[in-house]
Amino acid sequence: MAVMVNNEIFIGAGRQLEIELEIDPSNLPKYFGFILGTNDEKNEETLLTYDNVNNEFHVDTRRSSLNTNVFKQKRTGTIDLLTYGKPYHFRLFIDHSNVDVFINNSLAFSFRMYPSLIDSDQTRFFVSDPTKVIALSVWELMSSEQTPTKYSEPISINQIAQGVKLPLGSFDQVIGDFDDALSMLQEGWFTTGDFRQPTNSNSWAGTSAVTKIGINAVSTCEINNNEKGCDSPTGMFVSPLFKVNEKNPFLSLLMSGGDGTDDIRLELVDNVSNKILLKYSPNNCTPSFIDGNDDWVNFDLSEYIGRQLQIRIIDQHTKGCGFVSFDHIHLRETPI
Numbered sequence: 400m401a402v403m404v405n406n407e408i409f410i411g412a413g414r415q416l417e418i419e420l421e422i423d424p425s426n427l428p429k430y431f432g433f434i435l436g437t438n439d440e441k442n443e444e445t446l447l448t449y450d451n452v453n454n455e456f457h458v459d460t461r462r463s464s465l466n467t468n469v470f471k472q473k474r475t476g477t478i479d480l481l482t483y484g485k486p487y488h489f490r491l492f493i494d495h496s497n498v499d500v501f502i503n504n505s506l507a508f509s510f511r512m513y514p515s516l517i518d519s520d521q522t523r524f525f526v527s528d529p530t531k532v533i534a535l536s537v538w539e540l541m542s543s544e545q546t547p548t549k550y551s552e553p554i555s556i557n558q559i560a561q562g563v564k565l566p567l568g569s570f571d572q573v574i575g576d577f578d579d580a581l582s583m584l585q586e587g588w589f590t591t592g593d594f595r596q597p598t599n600s601n602s603w604a605g606t607s608a609v610t611k612i613g614i615n616a617v618s619t620c621e622i623n624n625n626e627k628g629c630d631s632p633t634g635m636f637v638s639p640l641f642k643v644n645e646k647n648p649f650l651s652l653l654m655s656g657g658d659g660t661d662d663i664r665l666e667l668v669d670n671v672s673n674k675i676l677l678k679y680s681p682n683n684c685t686p687s688f689i690d691g692n693d694d695w696v697n698f699d700l701s702e703y704i705g706r707q708l709q710i711r712i713i714d715q716h717t718k719g720c721g722f723v724s725f726d727h728i729h730l731r732e733t734p735i
């Protein structure tokens with residue numbers, strides 16, 4: 400399964416990562432590459448860029464560190480295209496300051512980076528034009544006390560975060576990924592009203608745009624090929640039952656839409672007593688889709704550990720801002 404990348408995707412956060420990324424070699428963008436050692440605000444960044452027009456690799460450490468004592472430079476090199484071909488397959492080993500790069504499984508080089516900020520541990524991939532990512536895996540390299548050959552689970556292609564940060568550990572306990580409306584029903588979600596009986600995997604995608612985790616997100620604005628417009632569709636999404644455990648006590652999801660009134664809301668329900676434990680109504684209807692890190696919503700469920708719970712997302716709003724957009728409902732160790 401491939402994913403189109405339009406601009407930039409978040410790959411992972413961590414000081415010790417192994418990354419394997421392959422893009423469609425038949426349609427390489429004009430330039431593309433990795434942003435390493437960076438944070439949300441990009442206060443620091445080390446750029447590894449391939450300029451496909453001029454056949455040049457650039458390693459640019461000029462903004463790599465706020466520390467003025469660090470030597471910074473931009474280095475440029477060309478690839479012997481007859482020997483190696485155009486770069487489309489990358490393997491990166493990031494081990495603190497050291498970055499080893501393997502291109503097309505044959506060409507290799509290394510460089511160093513010295514970010515100074517604690518949170519400058521993100522890796523991103525960027526493209527100048529829409530590009531098909533064929534494969535992406537990220538492994539967290541274990542620390543030296545553990546067996547060095549043992550990796551954590553790879554991240555698969557349908558777990559790419561686009562336009563939004565997604566820390567590691569975000570796929571341990573997923574309650575709803577909304578990548579395929581039809582398979583959500585098989586996974587135990589049930590839906591009512593206009594969200595009942597999706598006809599295809601994109602039925603709930605509505606106005607969803609670039610920002611999403613994986614293949615699809617939900618927006619109840621303009622669902623089902625805009626049959627009823629943006630605000631008119633109403634109904635409910637009800638999750639399968641789940642239990643909160645001590646390891647992952649936070650419920651996190653991307654959510655926007657609504658005007659802060661009760662007509663658009665998330666409810667957490669105790670399955671035994673049928674009591675509503677918490678309610679949340681977003682007040683953020685511009686744009687009509689989730690569009691960034693501001694849309695992460697976190698709830699601390701540690702007081703409900705061991706209880707059998709259920710989430711309902713309800714749209715009973717038919718006027719302006721009467722839609723809800725969401726994706727990737729999951730349980731995690733710490734809030735995003």
Ligand SMILES: [Ca+2]
Nearest residue numbers: 576612613615
């Ligand atoms: Ca999704």
Ligand SMILES: [Ca+2]
Nearest residue numbers: 630632716721
């Ligand atoms: Ca509505």
Ligand SMILES: [Ca+2]
Nearest residue numbers: 690691693694
């Ligand atoms: Ca937003």
